[in-house]
Amino acid sequence: DGGITQSPKYLFRKEGQNVTLSCEQNLNHDAMYWYRQDPGQGLRLIYYSQIVNDFQKGDIAEGYSVSREKKESFPLTVTSAQKNPTAFYLCASSTGTGGSPLHFGNGTRLTVT
């Protein structure tokens, strides 16, 4: 059953710690994306990658880092430099061609205290 797997579903961290969110896809998609969702602000793009070993900053990249060593995987690290990390994080993938639909995972809710 093809899709996107995000783990864990809930994550709790202490302030000042880096944390890595996992995203794996078995759709053979070239492009992968990370979005952050906050109430009333919609989905904001953090980073995206159109091909292995390449990625671009989105609209709110500060305090985040990513890697794309494998086509199937696009982990997101929330660093201690991110001022307000508590949020719902969504990973998505697509074929990467213009206008191709995004397939989303079910998200990771990160709480930093």
Place this chain on the structure above:
Amino acid sequence: QQQVKQSPQSLIVQKGGISIINCAYENTAFDYFPWYQQFPGKGPALLIAIRPDVSEKKEGRFTISFNKSAKQFSLHIMDSQPGDSATYFCAAWGGGENKLTFGTGTQLKVEL
């Protein structure tokens, strides 16, 4: 920063009524306009999409109306059902970049 403006923020409709959500964009280079539906605790899922060379697209009870000159598009849900209660996002693709820009979302509640 490219923007897609979405309204209303929340909407309550009676069962059987019509739900209407509106979006406006600025960048005329956008060339694909999808709508996503999201249930609580889940990721968004593609509902319906349109390209700017078409003024209307209908899939079942869901219709997108597109006004290229006004740079506006809207989602109409006919015969709204309680199961349609969800958050809806409009989005726009392109504008010189290979990414999707989302609106801020509309929380729809369909009451019995």
